[in-house]
Amino acid sequence: MLGGTFDPVHTGHLVAAVNVRHALDLDQVLLVVANHPWQKTGRRITPAADRLAVVEAAVAGTAGVEASAVEIDRGGESYTAETLEELAQPGRDLFLIVGADVAADLHTWRRPDVVARLATLVVVSRGGSPDVDPGPPWRVKHVRIPALEISSSDLRARAGDGRPLDHLVPLAAIACIRERGLYAGAT
Numbered sequence: 060m061l062g063g064t065f066d067p068v069h070t071g072h073l074v075a076a077v078n079v080r081h082a083l084d085l086d087q088v089l090l091v092v093a094n095h096p097w098q099k100t101g102r103r104i105t106p107a108a109d110r111l112a113v114v115e116a117a118v119a120g121t122a123g124v125e126a127s128a129v130e131i132d133r134g135g136e137s138y139t140a141e142t143l144e145e146l147a148q149p150g151r152d153l154f155l156i157v158g159a160d161v162a163a164d165l166h167t168w169r170r171p172d173v174v175a176r177l178a179t180l181v182v183v184s185r186g187g188s189p190d191v192d193p194g195p196p197w198r199v200k201h202v203r204i205p206a207l208e209i210s211s212s213d214l215r216a217r218a219g220d221g222r223p224l225d226h227l228v229p230l231a232a233i234a235c236i237r238e239r240g241l242y243a244g245a246t
């Protein structure tokens with residue numbers, strides 16, 4: 060799973076998903092859309108159903124990458140430990156994909172011991188940045204991906220000023236953003 064707020068999803072997320080799936084030969088990567096991202100306080104978050112619809116549009120046609128509503132269906136605040144408990148099945152190996160920024164912050168999570176027990180952590184490192192390794196009890200793999208200087212925060216700022224999101228966000232996802240009137244001003 061690759062969890063996120065995806066407000067909005069962007070090409071950096073997709074490049075991470077596709078490359079981790081390839082590097083580790085995974086069956087499937089789920090982009091798990093947070094219902095209520097409890098660590099992102101102090102700003103308005105786009106409704107979860109809209110963020111999910113944009114992720115679904117973004118992944119359509121990408122083999123082995125899917126949007127997941129598991130956290131939205133569960134409701135409330137989104138904790139990865141609970142999501143992994145829900146995804147766990149006998150014979151299924153779980154991997155938790157995170158960027159280096161998130162890997163440095165795992166100790167702030169709810170029940171990190173459960174997360175470490177249920178999933179192998181996959182840290183995607185970009186460009187020449189050093190590998191972040193949280194150490195035991197985490198089981199860690201590193202996958203290097205092309206550094207794409209794209210963030211949802213910057214995309215929201217761009218949309219606010221009327222600058223284009225095209226190709227930073229897949230075109231089908233932009234069409235969905237427009238249909239739903241999200242990120243006012245998104246071209």
Ligand code: ATP
Binds near residue numbers: 063066072183207209
């Ligand atoms: P925000 O700017 O609002 O924090 P974001 O672009 O970081 O948004 P998130 O939804 O917070 O997106 O991130 C979900 C996951 O994707 C995190 O593990 C994050 O490290 C990773 N990620 C974010 N941007 C990139 C990128 N450009 N390349 C690879 N991974 C990324």
Ligand code: MG
């Ligand atoms: Mg982020």
